[in-house]
Amino acid sequence: MAKKVLVLGETREGALRNVSFEAIAAAKKISGGGEVVGVLIGDAVADFGAELVAYGADRVVTVEHPHLKSYTSDGYGQAFMAVVEQESPEGLVFGHTSVGKDLAPKIASKLQAGLISDVTDIEGEGDDAVFIRPIFSGKAFEKVKLKDGIDFITVRANNIAPLERQERSGDVSSLSVDITNLRTIIKNVVRKSTEGVDLSEAKVIVAGGRGVKSTEGFEPLQELANLLGGAVGASRGACDADYCDYSLQIGQTGKVVTPDLYIAAGISGAIQHMAGMSNSKVIVAINKDPEANIFKVADYGIVGDLFEVIPMLTEEFKKVM
Amino acid sequence: MNIYVLVKRTFDTEEKIVVSGGKIQEDGAEFIINPYDEYAIEEAITVRDAHGGEVTVITIGNDEAEKQLRTALAMGADKAVLINTEDDVEEMDQFTSAYILAEYLKDKKADLILAGNVAIDGGSGQVGPRVADLLGINYVTTITSLSIEGEKVSIIRDIEGDAEELETSLPLLVTAQQGLNEPRYPSLPGIMKAKKKPLEELELDDLDIEEDDVEAKTETIEIYLPPKKAAGRILEGDLSNQVTELVSLLRNEAKVI
Incomplete structure (x- = not known):
């Protein structure tokens, strides 16, 4: 059966997020030839509608309201439920992002629906769609x-390929919703993430462990990450030692990441850390200890001091890029 | 203040996962309190010590979960509740758990409910927000700081590495992110006291829940391990040659740069 599937489009720093295009590709599969409808929520988001269409949405519904400038579960919940009421969808796809993780369970609860979170792959289409997701942080x-009812999933960034961008046309309509009774007031957002590249969406991650030895020790890693358009991550050891913020932690507690390239510098490779990164496409390990566990999952390894190897690597990349 | 903490018993993070007969093997595995729930317990104790009141930890599971509840009591929680579903529920999902917890909590007049933002086993992060929605109270996820003055609650939450500062009010459900606090270890006197603290065991009957009410909405078809990676290559020779070779391999063989 062809289904109508809604996709929540998200913006970050004035542009649609890649994960939203990936969510459209997932929605196409679930729809089994039905209709994919983009949903944009915010204070001024209608201009992004055409881009969702270019990436495969058949049409877009926008909900704009001054109270929707910042995400709150109350505000976005009211807006999204209004779209659900108007559209009566048979499927819903969100990114497994900060917003998606917070909002999806609320919507699922209101719809008394099942929700499959953090999907990394989809087998089959339409009614036969089966969803693959990591458990135990990727150890399995x-x-x-879904047994019955609405197909509701959140998709992990960087795993489902987006559709090719095409010049297409699709209707962008607005829905007027009265947003009331917000129980949360957002005061301020303090930017801590580096250089605007989000760890969970980064294609390249340069991660440091205890071997980095200090906050300053992360500087050469940051330089390499900047050059490669990537982000810096860390092991629990480095976070516990206060070399960096916990928001950088990768592992079973912390973030689970699947970049194209993961460079582990001075990371021994505790099982908890490996759970968070071992599904990366290509892993490079740099460690002084040739017996370090991290070499067991690495595609390429260099036995050496990260403070020698990382700057050399940066210089070498500069030559060829 | 009437404080509740939602706790899950999970595999120790040190455990390797073994799948046989399509199921995760639990025999011989060590179990712990889900690490994110430990932050929630610690925060609950801190809030109680500052504002007075009582901390009740709740879990859903079988008799074995008593051990994790006793640990929470030894940390300093006042009471524990085990909702034992072993005889009643075969397949659970997040809908099931949230329904059961909300049915238990609906007449408890909780001021503050805390949970981990995600469990390290299933990793869906759904149960907290679902419970809040069923109870009709507000929730804030992935918090790294909590301060309460009267009804006013000031929170900092982690949003993908950035810190969002917000205000809300009680009653409230929050889910803990790493960095919220440093969970204490149970002290020896704490462990002794915990043995005598009340631990109530309930079944679905006691909550007037029918098995049909909590039937899972999702179905797990298969569990499997990721494919084993072939051994990688340790580069050799002069360090500068290794670096040159690595860049070439990443560009030409792996094609990731």
């Missing part, structure tokens, strides 16, 4: 399906 995987 499960295949899950």
Whole structure:
């Protein structure tokens, strides 16, 4: 059966996020030839509608309201539920982002629906769609399906390929919703993430462990990450030692990441850390200890001092890029 | 203040996962309190010590979960509740858990409910917000700082590495992110006291829940391990040659740069 599937489009720093395009690709599969409808929520988001269409949405519904400038579960919940009421969808796809993780369970609860979170792959289409997601932070995987009712998933960034961008046309309509009774007031957002590249969406991650030895020790890693358009991450050891913020932690507690390239510098490779990064496409390990566990999951390894190797690597990349 | 903490018993993070007969093998595995729930317990104790009141920890599971509840009591929680579903529920999902917890909590007049932002086993992060929605109270996820003055609650939450500062009010459900606090270890006197603290065991019958009410909405078809990676290459020779070779391999063989 062809289904109508809604996709929540998200923006960050004035542009649509890649994960939203990936969510459209996921929605296409779930729809089984049905209709994919983009949903944009915010104070001024209508201009992004055409871009969602270019990436595969058939049409877009926008909800704009001054109270929707910042995300709150109350505000976005009211807006999204209004779209659900208007559209009566058979599927919903969100990014497994800060917003998606916070909002999806609320919507699922209101719809008394199942929700499959953090999906990394989809097998089959339409009614036969089966969803693959990591469990135990990627130490294992499960295949899950919805028993009945609405197909509701959140998709992990960087895993489902977006559709090719095409010049297409699709209707962008607005829905007027009265947003009331917000119980949360957002005061301020303090930017801590580096250089605007989000760890969970980064294609390249340069991560440091205890071997980095200090806050300053992360500087050469940051320089390499900047050059490669990537982000800096860390092991729990480095965070516990206060060399960096916990928001950089990768592992079973912390973030689970799947970049194209993961460079582990001075990271020994505790099982908890490996759970968070071992599904990266290509892993490079740099460690003084040739017996370090991290070499077991690495595609390429260099036995050496990261403070020698990382700057050399940066210089070498500069030559060829 | 009437404080509740939602706790899950999970595999120790040190455990390797073994799948046999399509199921995760639990035999011989060590279990712990989900690490994110430990932050929630610690925060609950801190809030109680500052504002007075009582901390109740709740879990859903079987008799084995008593051990994790006793640990929470030894940390300083006042009471524990085990909702034992072993005889009643075969397959659970996040809908099931949230429904059961909300049915238990609906007449408890909780001021503050805390939970981990995610469990390290299933990793869906749904149960906290679902419970809040069923109870009709506000929630804030992935918090790294909490301060309460009267009804006013000031929170900092982690949003993908950035820090969002917000204000809200009680009653409230929050989910803990790493960095919120440093969970204490149970002290020896704490462990002794915990043995005598009340631990109530309930079944679905006691909550007037029918098995049909909590039937899972999702179905796990298969569990499997990721494919084993072939051994990688340790580069050799002069360090500068290794670096040159690595860049070439990443560009030409792996094609990731």
